[in-house]
Amino acid sequence: MAEENNDEKESFEEDEEIEEKVEEIFEEREESPWKDALKRRWYRFSSNPLSLVGLAITIISIFLAVFGEYIVPYPEHGGYFHNYSDRFIEPFTTLEYPLGTDNYGRDVLTRTILGFRYSIRMSAVVLSLVVPSGVVVGLVAGYHKDTWIDTLLMRISDIFIAVPPLVLALSITAMLEPEPLYAMMAVSLMWWPWFARITYNNVSSLVNEEFVQSAEIMGDSKIHIMFSELLPNCAGPILTKMTLDAGWVIIIGASLSFVGLGAQPPTPDLGTMVAGGSDYLAHQWWVSMIPALAISFIILGFNLLGDGIQDAFEESGGGS
Amino acid sequence: MAENLIRVENLKRYFEMETGTVKAIDDITFDIKENEVMGLVGESGSGKSTTGKVLMGIHPPTGGNISFREKDISIPSAERSKSIKRDMNMVFQDPGGSLNPTKTVLDIVGLPLRIHDMVEGKKEMAERVYHLLETVDLEPERFMYRRPNDLGQGEKQAVAIARAIATDPSFIVLDEPTSALDVSIQAKIMNILIDLQDEYNMSYLFITHDLGLMRNIADRVAIMYLGRFFEVADSEVFFETPLHPYTKVLLGSFPTTTEEEEKLTPDINARGEIPSAMDLPSGCKFHTRCPFKEERCLEKEPKLVEVEEDHFVACHLVHGVDDVEYDIEKVEQVERDFEYDIDEIKMKTE
């Protein structure tokens, strides 16, 4: 029996044309598999105009967050500044202050743009902490479905899901000094279970799929099965949730600041500005409303983008 | 006489459910020789797929034991040695489900090569996969970097077969490999399987519910019903001179296309539904549906007895009255006067 196998092995080396052909495919490969997968995803993403609007809004928000301070007309209005003579100017009445001024005479447009950084940073920091940890917990618990690991991990994450996120965030931040860093930590601490839950749901439904069983009986290591076989299949739902949650985290962040547990005045945090302006709501509505609309603008962007990503990963085959 | 590649003795596999115990496999014994295709046929709930999965270690057996080249493998695949895992592999029923949708064909077919580090570096992997794709009639240029959802059902199953033979195993379990394929594509896949079996002298456990397929690939066939063997025989004997009523019923339901086939399909039908594996009928498990049912079929469960050379049957009728010689006329006579008609069914819907 063994001798025959050796003859076959020699035949591998002799086939030169196989090697040339493999070279050929190698060069041509660089673009083919990724290109058409991306093309298909982009086609489905862009078929809904709203998703493109979402993408545009998100790009604008991130641009403002990063380069805001360089393009605002009155950068010094971001800190301690007051100019009572220009107090409460109505929006759209003067070119000098296009969106009017607040109770200290500071330009509302400048402070709102500066505010973008705090909201986007909040989302970025929270998501970068929450997504990896939650996904790994969900992956490990999902793969070891119905074992003690599953019960332990998912029950721990249930603790944080037992209460609405805003309540827990408020309570935890309240116990610490009101500092944006603590707010972010509090939100992250109780947001990872949501990603653990979504990954767990996806992985636990895939674990009995035949391609996983096939990898197991061939002797593939657990780590490789989890991270290389199962995880890529959850990329769609996780990416969608990440984008939608970016908006959610901003709402939570703004709510914390609104209550006074986030960034303290005079920092131009959108939530804090909305709270600050609410005392003058009756007559000088713009002081509070403009930052509030800015928050909604960012969140709308993330929601539209998230739905677009969901469509892109939807595996709907053609009809026949 | 080729020695035994696989030996299975009194294999049992029960599944504990909330509502009771499902006896998927209820004490079966068989062996598979080198370079032999053993067929397992039966309807859903017969336990044929579970048998394949237990052999591969997806489920550990509840009772009995299995040995592969004299090494005991009655343990889940995780605990089996790498050399055994390299020497066995499996092709699954649903072509779409058995390939990872996010991987390219190169990654999928190359996975076993990587696990058993039979190649160093991407270049040699691509060459080995190139060769494997050629053996399953898939042009490597077109398919190497494709993803499963860009492949037809037949092409997916060909990729699954290429993956299964990648480590040059001596035994492959084929769990209804072509039931999801159209007839025209199924013929191509079956030809590939038969050629590979000769070329690499492998042994197959071929599982299907389609008797036509079985007849054209299996050397020996075993028919299963609710976890037990009812009849085991060489392919010709099994199809030319079937003895067990259930085998005849299955043959009778086969949709024939040629005259010669008509002769092989007795006009017998089973009655009622397949009982649930949760509460198995007493005595012979087929008595609730068997047209030739007798008193003793309800009490005693017939054993698998070697009625002829290499021809085992588990049926009281066939065994004759206790140990009296088996009389073939009695069975044929009963066949003729049983006529299926609709009113009789309506009356007796017990």
Add this chain to the structure above:
Amino acid sequence: MNMKKYIGKRLFWAIISLIGLSMFIFYFGRIIPGDPIRMMVDPRTPDHVVEELQRSLALDRPIYTQYFIWLRNVFQGDLGFSIVTRRSVTTDVRRYLPRTLELIFYASFIQIVGSFLLGIFAGSNINKWQDHITRVFSYIGVSIPAFVFALIFQLVFAHRLGLFPGTGALTRGFPIPTERTGFLALDALLDGEISTLINFIHHATLPAIALAIPGMAQVARMIRSGMITINQKDYISMARGFGLPERTIRFKYLLRPSIIPGVTVLGMQIAMMVGNAFLVEMVFRWPGFSRHAINAMLSSDLNTIVATVMIIGIMFAIINIVVDTLVAYIDPRIRFTGS
């Protein structure tokens, strides 16, 4: 009937999670550096008050004993001492919680009715104007935080149009009904003070709608997408194949399966509403427990914070179990096989 088993299992795990939650929140409150008492009270408070506080919070004992003491007290109905109101937290809860519950109940009613009407309205004429309007509404509902809605409503309907009172639960001059159930609406009804009841509802409308909109948008979206997926199912085209009238198909065979995704999300959205109540009550100065809890949080009143988290956790668990029972009732497969 393994319905009981199904609910029993959910109840069991809910209790375990709540206990876990109580341990977490209790422990978290105690491990922060610095003396919690000093942090809570202003420096001028006399020492004897500080000692009394320390004794009542049993801060000198090891953490887990403190936890069990706290737990024992809770079961005896004593939620500990509140720094802000200088009274037992239990009395605060009894005084303020009913207002919040009434608001939540009113908002949930609006949300359920609103989301189902919207969802069905959009789901039954897909890609027509009704569908597009609902989608725009749902994007707005999801993107604008509840407290911004509250501010907008207060600005537009209260200050500018004067249709609704902007703050508080009852206009001065209306008699406070005698305290029977603690629920203002019920007590007013029992007293026969219909005008008080109407005034109370008039006050509660704006905050209730502000609370209801975000959830309403989400649930409507789920019902709409549910109707689209179910509409493509074989059993619906079979029903059409037998010539059943469109009316029967839409409101019987299509509606029941498609509301399931909506109902499952409903539980989550009502819980989110409980969270948002904190801010909406603040904006409308609604005398509810959430607004009280905000003040307690701002002055790190540990006992009230822990009590708040536990009460809302229990409310959330009850809502989830009610929703699960509702879903199990709608879908017999869950009732019989628990899957």
Add this chain to the structure above:
Amino acid sequence: MSEKILDIKDLNVGYKTYRGVTSVLYDLNLEVNRNETIGVIGESGCGKTTTMKTINQILANNAVIKGGEVNFKGKDILKMKKKEIVKLRRRNVSMIPQDPTASLNPLFKVKTQMKDILKYSREDGEDLDFKEETIKLFNSVALADPERVYDSYPFQLSGGMRQRVCIAMSLAAPKDLLIADEPTTNLDVTIQNQVLQLIGDILDEMNFSAILVSQALGLVKKFVDRIYVFYGGTVVEVAKTQRIFDNPVHPYTRGLIESTPKLTGGGFSAGIAGQTPDYVNPPSGCRFHPRCPNSSKECKTEKPEMVRVEKDHYVACWRQ
């Protein structure tokens, strides 16, 4: 000439998909005479289900009818108004589904669904004793324990029982045309045989015409008078049942019969090369030419007309 119950002329149907509008049915012609049972044979994706769903107008909403006529008793269904179609479904055409599990609403008991169907299918629908009528129908389809089935949910029944309930539904009222779309594909072999025998008896006892759709030629041999062979969305061959088996003319029909494994052994034919056509840009001319062993130039350019081979035996192939 017996009156034609159904006469489909040059039917063209496609589906809107993200890759463009497909062209599935391509100049398809099919006739059913009174009290005749015809078989429709074709592999997956050949357009048989699309044709059947066009007859009683339950096509998916992304379907596009590009042209042709579907004359039922002389009136073109495609031009019927909504009310007429509903009447057609109640009084004239009924369908046995391919997958009984997906065709019964999981949230309603069998009795509720039967009641509605009886109410709207029968003229005297309003004042029927629905239970008694249903039990009578269940007995005529040999359903064991009809009382229990009447009062249970679909998921509590076995596959065979669910299909019998679907058959009972299609017999709720006397119809002119019964369509059975692969009625036994999802059933076990022995149950499959029982259900087929049952349908055979129903066709003999009741005098309506029927279309029996299947993937396997052998299955319908005993029950149908004529067989239409479908490929690539059009009819490639039609003949009396026995003639199809004795003298298959079209290369696809021959390939189909040869590739079906025989009980008498003899190994496998080479099967038919290639894959089912891609309907987004289908092969030009005869859609079988890419897989046809002896395809010539005109096969690639023009669609072959139906050519008469003998009485009642036509084939669409240039090489005959």
